[in-house]
Amino acid sequence: MQNSSTALADALGILGIGEHIAACGCALIESLLGQPLEVSGAMVADEIYAWQLRQRLAVASRAARLLKEQDLAPRLLRKGFLLPFLDAAGNVDDPELQPLWARLLVSAVSCDYLQHPMLIETLRRMSREDVEVLRELAEPPARSRVATFDRPADQPQSQRELAYARLHSLGLLAPWVDPRAQQPLPGQGADPACKVEEELLGISRFGWQFVVAVIPEAAAPMFRFDPYSCP
DSSP states (O other): OOOSHHHHHHHHHHTTOOHHHHHHHHHHHHHHHTSOOOOOHHHHHOHHHHHHHHHHHHHHHHHHHHHHHTTOOOOOOOHHHHHHHHHHHTTOOOTTTHHHHHHHHHHHHHOGGGOOHHHHHHHHTOOHHHHHHHHHHHSSSGGGSEEOOSOTTSHHHHHHHHHHHHHHHTTSEEEOOBTTTTBOOTTSSOOTTOOTTSOOEEEOHHHHHHHHHHOGGGOHHHHHOOGGGOO
């Protein structure tokens, strides 16, 4: 096994990974893992491994940049979180999702309770469309915090309902009612025309934890908005 920095640089060069991405990505992974990143010629020759390594280093390089911007120092992470994270991040084929994986890694560095395998598994099972729907529900104004199903014949709405169903299956959405009155919460996006038998879904408690970890720019309402205080 080759483990010198020169051998590693040569191996990454064979993969066509840019020097800056390779340097930043490798340095961060080694800081979080607590040991050198080792890549052999045989590993590089494996086309699947080589592709996965490119994705991992791309995510790690983004995370390194975010850590620097937030003035956060890398630290050792639990291997029970980091190793599954690196495995999952290596299979991300949508470049639009890589920033979300980078943010999850930064969140794990900043907060111990966000080093949880459920966050990895949930993000792994989401598409770009799922993320965008969740982002729209989370971001202000509050009108979009609840999903309704009042126009099933409309194709765009139908596609959105499929995304709601997927988010619900992942535990990110939950039935949205006022526990005091067992009625939909007022002012939270519910369509007045929505029938009683139709279910309203809103972001669950776990959903908000996921938003904080992966879509932090949409997390502010969690800390300044109490849905149960609506008049």
